[in-house]
Amino acid sequence: MNSSYAGIIGAPVTPFKADSSVDFDTFAKQVNFLIESGVRLIAHPMHIGESVNLTDGERRELARVLVSAAGGRVPTFVHVSFAGTDLAMDLARHSVKAGATGIVLMAPYHWRSGPRAIVEHFVAVTEACGGKLIVYNNPKATNVDLGMDILGELMDRLPGFVAIKDATFHMETFTDICELIARKSKPIAAYTGIEYLLTSVPVGGNGCFSACSEVAPRLTAALYQACVRGDTAKARDLQFKVRRLLKVVMHNYPATIKYAMRLLGRPVGSTRRPILPPTAEEKAWVKAELTALGVFENEPQGWSASSAQTLGAKQYSPAA
Numbered sequence: 001m002n003s004s005y006a007g008i009i010g011a012p013v014t015p016f017k018a019d020s021s022v023d024f025d026t027f028a029k030q031v032n033f034l035i036e037s038g039v040r041l042i043a044h045p046m047h048i049g050e051s052v053n054l055t056d057g058e059r060r061e062l063a064r065v066l067v068s069a070a071g072g073r074v075p076t077f078v079h080v081s082f083a084g085t086d087l088a089m090d091l092a093r094h095s096v097k098a099g100a101t102g103i104v105l106m107a108p109y110h111w112r113s114g115p116r117a118i119v120e121h122f123v124a125v126t127e128a129c130g131g132k133l134i135v136y137n138n139p140k141a142t143n144v145d146l147g148m149d150i151l152g153e154l155m156d157r158l159p160g161f162v163a164i165k166d167a168t169f170h171m172e173t174f175t176d177i178c179e180l181i182a183r184k185s186k187p188i189a190a191y192t193g194i195e196y197l198l199t200s201v202p203v204g205g206n207g208c209f210s211a212c213s214e215v216a217p218r219l220t221a222a223l224y225q226a227c228v229r230g231d232t233a234k235a236r237d238l239q240f241k242v243r244r245l246l247k248v249v250m251h252n253y254p255a256t257i258k259y260a261m262r263l264l265g266r267p268v269g270s271t272r273r274p275i276l277p278p279t280a281e282e283k284a285w286v287k288a289e290l291t292a293l294g295v296f297e298n299e300p301q302g303w304s305a306s307s308a309q310t311l312g313a314k315q316y317s318p319a320a
Contacts, residue, residue, distance in 0.1 A: 005075070009042070010039035011209050027066075033305055034214075036305035037300070039210070044063075045062060048211055056087075066078065066100070078092075078103055080125065081104070085121050085125060102133055105133060106137075118144065119153050133158055133162065135163070137166045138193070139167075163190070167194075174200055175203045194211050217299065248285075254275070263287060
């Protein structure tokens with residue numbers, strides 16, 4: 001296990017003002033909230049942060065604000081994926097120069113590149129910025145599945161390769177990744193794309209990128225802690241709760257996440273088109289599900305991670 005990068009990975013949404021401009025002040029509040037909630041590192045802007053809805057200038061300023069708001073308390077990684085290698089290199093250089101620990105990088109969008117081109121893409125962008133690398137494997141978004149041959153070559157060629165986010169949601173693939181890391185004896189963390197921790201941690205997983213931490217950081221942390229302790233009975237109960245919450249936050253993603261945050265006193269505005277805001281029926285469903293899961297009683301209200309109507313609720317406590 002790469003303990004230096006193990007844990008829950010914060011992936012903030014991008015707050016917008018009423019005129020749809022980026023709300024950088026609220027973004028800084030959100031970074032602080034996630035750090036106070038115990039995330040191990042922060043990566044932005046992932047797709048939850050509407051990365052493909054942001055201008056290059058907005059992404060650059062968000063990288064700067066991310067580093068400033070984190071203040072060295074946790075590592076910071078900037079998602080720099082583009083269809084073109086040169087574009088990704090440019091944003092990567094800017095991000096690391098601004099103080100980011102490193103970058104998150106996918107295979108090039110759209111082009112259906114071959115293995116040689118994919119490897120050279122990752123090598124060129126990482127070497128251009130000189131920062132650490134989190135490889136992001138998301139076949140649904142890129143139409144490319146980074147197989148073990150490509151990952152193995154990247155591990156050999158890039159000493160700054162510190163982690164991989166696997167968004168295949170396929171246990172065979174994730175297990176192969178963990179086995180490859182173990183066989184090569186590399187200090188590389190393996191994360192699931194979202195919070196499927198009960199199945200991933202036992203085979204060598206080190207945590208997850210987290211959508212649920214925006215809404216229920218205590219529930220997410222309790223699941224992770226139960227999994228690393230090997231408390232299977234507790235972890236199973238919490239995993240079922242998190243799975244129910246995931247069904248909410250992944251619906252009309254990330255509009256329902258933003259609505260749930262507003263209900264919890266952490267307003268971050270709406271989404272940009274083509275992502276539409278929740279309907280009245282969807283809002284009622286979100287509120288009902290959060291109520292049933294005990295989110296309002298057990299999770300922070302507002303931007304203080306220590307606030308909640310009931311602190312240390314039994315169903316969230318890893319010791320319960």
